[in-house]
Amino acid sequence: MKILDETSRTLNEFLLLPGLTTEECTPDNVDLTTPVVRHRVGEQSPVRIATPLVSAIMQAVSSPRLAVALAEVGGLSFVHQNQPIGAQVEDVRAVKRHKAGFRTSEINVKPSTTLGEVAQLLGDVDQGVAVVTDDGSAEGRFLGIIGPDDFHLHRHGSGEVVTARMRAYDELTTAPATISLSDANEMIWANRLDVLPVLDGDRLVSLVLKRDYQAHKTFHNASVDSRKRFRVGAGINSRDYADRVPALVEAGADVLCLDSSDGYSVYQKKAIEFVRDRYGEKVFVGAGNVVDARAFRYLAEAGADFVKVGIGGGSICITRDQKGIGRGQASALIDVVRERDAYAAETGMYVPVCCDGGLLADYHMAIALACGADFIMLGRYFARFDEAPSRKVRVEGQFFKEYWGEGSRRAQNAARYGHTGEISFEEGVDGFVPYAGSLADNVGLTRTKLKATMVSCGATTLRDFHENAVLVQVSERSYEQNTAEVRLRKRSVDAGE
Numbered sequence: 298m299k300i301l302d303e304t305s306r307t308l309n310e311f312l313l314l315p316g317l318t319t320e321e322c323t324p325d326n327v328d329l330t331t332p333v334v335r336h337r338v339g340e341q342s343p344v345r346i347a348t349p350l351v352s353a354i355m356q357a358v359s360s361p362r363l364a365v366a367l368a369e370v371g372g373l374s375f376v377h378q379n380q381p382i383g384a385q386v387e388d389v390r391a392v393k394r395h396k397a398g399f400r401t402s403e404i405n406v407k408p409s410t411t412l413g414e415v416a417q418l419l420g421d422v423d424q425g426v427a428v429v430t431d432d433g434s435a436e437g438r439f440l441g442i443i444g445p446d447d448f449h450l451h452r453h454g455s456g457e458v459v460t461a462r463m464r465a466y467d468e469l470t471t472a473p474a475t476i477s478l479s480d481a482n483e484m485i486w487a488n489r490l491d492v493l494p495v496l497d498g499d500r501l502v503s504l505v506l507k508r509d510y511q512a513h514k515t516f517h518n519a520s521v522d523s524r525k526r527f528r529v530g531a532g533i534n535s536r537d538y539a540d541r542v543p544a545l546v547e548a549g550a551d552v553l554c555l556d557s558s559d560g561y562s563v564y565q566k567k568a569i570e571f572v573r574d575r576y577g578e579k580v581f582v583g584a585g586n587v588v589d590a591r592a593f594r595y596l597a598e599a600g601a602d603f604v605k606v607g608i609g610g611g612s613i614c615i616t617r618d619q620k621g622i623g624r625g626q627a628s629a630l631i632d633v634v635r636e637r638d639a640y641a642a643e644t645g646m647y648v649p650v651c652c653d654g655g656l657l658a659d660y661h662m663a664i665a666l667a668c669g670a671d672f673i674m675l676g677r678y679f680a681r682f683d684e685a686p687s688r689k690v691r692v693e694g695q696f697f698k699e700y701w702g703e704g705s706r707r708a709q710n711a712a713r714y715g716h717t718g719e720i721s722f723e724e725g726v727d728g729f730v731p732y733a734g735s736l737a738d739n740v741g742l743t744r745t746k747l748k749a750t751m752v753s754c755g756a757t758t759l760r761d762f763h764e765n766a767v768l769v770q771v772s773e774r775s776y777e778q779n780t781a782e783v784r785l786r787k788r789s790v791d792a793g794e
């Protein structure tokens with residue numbers, strides 16, 4: 298037994314000291330671009346993102362819709378692996394074939410679906426209409442569309458089937474898959490349409506909605522691949538990788554990531570070796586999670602393209618209570634970052650570090666980046682947005698979104714932790730997070746705040762920030778005072794003062 302001579306510290310136990318802000322150090326000059334995968338020191342990473350935020354490998358977070366919205370603003374999503382290979386491949390394909398302004402339909406029903414069921418779906422997802430296809434899928438044979446104006450449950454009865462009230466294919470204006478967005482918008486305005494189904498023959502490809510016309514803002518640094526398709530990552534596990542990895546690579550996943558609460562294992566090494574043997578350096582795979590230098594080095598030497606840090610810090614995570622493993626996120630990050638830099642100095646190879654879990658406020662992200670994280674993985678943060686796949690619910694006049702851990706019973710996460718049957722205990726909880734609106738608005742604000750912090754610290758790149766940030770640990774007393782003041786301020790805001 299060995300006891301480390303340290304106290305395990307979390308990110309909110311630190312503050313940043315301002316550095317000299319020069320005239321060149323303005324928000325416009327701050328560049329948040331960061332490497333995602335390993336690269337030679339002094340060269341560029343083959344995968345870089347302009348916003349250092351990635352979405353957690355979780356059912357309640359990373360859907361194709363969120364992946365597109367996040368890639369549009371320069372981040373990256375990792376679609377979750379707690380689903381059959383075919384379903385995950387379909388998620389990746391949906392992102393890869395997405396064209397800005399063309400939505401992959403999210404409410405798709407079969408001809409036998411009832412009006413009651415459609416009414417429920419229309420309330421859950423923000424698409425305005427449901428599409429009827431022969432098999433109820435987003436690429437089935439197109440039969441018609443149905444929206445809230447096409448029926449009323451009191452008048453038509455919730456048991457009636459959708460085909461009785463839908464607007465059928467032959468009555469509708471549709472467009473071929475080759476259409477450009479500007480021509481699609483022309484058709485919408487010329488024909489006074491709310492929705493334009495885009496078809497390949499008689500199969501549904503996507504929808505163009507009139508209400509998206511204004512909403513689509515172009516971010517100049519969207520995360521795109523060499524063919525200008527949105528980038529998307531995908532979670533994998535250390536059990537079925539021999540089947541899952543080839544399927545995801547074939548579908549076009551840009552980066553893979555081993556998804557485990559404890560990644561310091563020979564199983565991760567074997568999975569990375571499989572990727573290297575089969576694809577050489579062409580396929581990128583991150584590994585984790587880890588909390589110390591030993592584990593970082595083990596995975597970096599195994600060939601991991603990035604290493605993810607954090608055990609037990611996730612907002613829905615109870616791993617520390619259940620298994621007694623973990624480490625304060627700041628202590629873990631600082632230890633791993635030191636090893637990353639030592640490894641880079643020794644080998645000439647830079648292996649980026651991702652800080653994962655427990656980052657609730659924008660300033661936690663700033664502290665994590667100052668501590669040396671190359672990018673940040675977030676679950677709760679993204680689960681609050683319109684684009685997250687979970688349901689929006691209203692409780693006593695306030696809106697919330699559902700959010701649950703991958704180790705919760707709800708996630709039926711038998712596979713993730715190496716068990717084959719029923720999970721014997723839970724490592725995550727199932728709850729709600731306050732609804733916060735659109736991803737683009739919130740990520741925009743977070744980017745603004747991160748830039749403001751960096752300007753105060755005199756840094757215009759994340760590399761400057763890593764090298765020159767000065768952090769100070771806060772005393773328990775000032776931490777308590779600070780949180781008490783925040784609570785007081787929030788209370789007066791809530792009271793409208």
Ligand code: RVP
Nearest residue numbers: 353611612655676677702703704724725
């Ligand atoms: P947070 O952003 O604090 O919500 O944390 C998200 C992270 O929590 C995930 O990226 C993952 O590492 C971890 N997680 C996910 N599910 C569970 C669990 O059920 N214990 N933990």
